[in-house]
Amino acid sequence: MTTRWLTPEEQRAWRAYIAASQLLEDAIDRQLQQEAGMPHLFYSVLANLSEAPDRRLRMTDLAESLKITRSRLTYAVTRLERDGLVRRENCRWDKRSSLAVLTDAGTAVLERTAPGHVETVRANLFDRLTPEQVRQLEEICTGITRGLQGDDAEAGVGDVPWRRRSSCSSSRPTDS
Amino acid sequence: MTTRWLTPEEQRAWRAYIAASQLLEDAIDRQLQQEAGMPHLFYSVLANLSEAPDRRLRMTDLAESLKITRSRLTYAVTRLERDGLVRRENCRWDKRSSLAVLTDAGTAVLERTAPGHVETVRANLFDRLTPEQVRQLEEICTGITRGLQGDDAEAGVGDVPWRRRSSCSSSRPTDS
């Protein structure tokens, strides 16, 4: 089977994407490490909880929403719990589950650091995009996501064994 | 100063981007770990070297091209060297520098695994994008990159003779 190599346009796009995502994530991580003392993922955990009804979420749902492994989330929550920003609670209906709950301290950290975070995202991303490009980016990314966790067809070489179930989402300025 | 929060459109785009980049990188890492026994970054090191004149690059130039810290590259090259895929060489003109050189074994691994990698990138990204979207993605990403590193460090440094900043030398099927 002969490989369908990337076309020159695709190569350029791919390289540009790799570079941009690397640099962007680095910048955001650096900023959050500075201002909030935690990496982007941990901040996203707090942000996600803050938007959840009752500020709490099952570990699995949270992991699903963040697109990370449960193992990775366990580590993050453990650290955030140690810092008093999150607390674990047992689920009353399913004794296997545990809930991550945003504490008041966690809320405070979020409120204090959200402006700086949003500013960084803005400065490095949205201030450089036209409204049209914002739309394009969303379109492109939702397409990729759909493909990778397939609401439709299965495609791709790799596949994720854990999937399914979605939960809350809404809007709030805290951002992810 | 009041924060300029993200608009709903920007929020949607941002969340979509975070999810997509996370899932995409995971898929690629998983595939490469399977087929090549190394994470994406390590593969990119090999790919980048394979495109360099003489299959060798100064550590700093390689790090720059990959948009990673020198420290991180040191670790990667050390591991790749242990596996015999890369070799270190001293720079004759600048005794501080060391060069990373792609070995024959490294080339072989690259040639063996490139098709699978490209297939993954294709299946999960480009097969889901229209040609127009490929263009848009490149445009968006180059803009971001320019903002993140061009802003401050665009001074055209006078290239010293031996410092051929050769970065990307165009097209080759190996991809990054």
Add this chain to the structure above:
DNA sequence: TAGGTTTGTTTCAAACTTGAACCAAGACGA
């Protein structure tokens, strides 16, 4: 309702990343 499977979560060791500190070599100015 016992036994087997699935689901939710954690644990653990190995791998990788980060950032500051360190060392050596080149560049530069007085």
Add this chain to the structure above:
DNA sequence: TCGTCTTGGTTCAAGTTTGAAACAAACCTA
């Protein structure tokens, strides 16, 4: 030429991620 600054690279410890394995609670199903 000496002293100082800069550049190229590595080292080290602490932090994070990975993936497989371990557990326990729910869910079948015969």
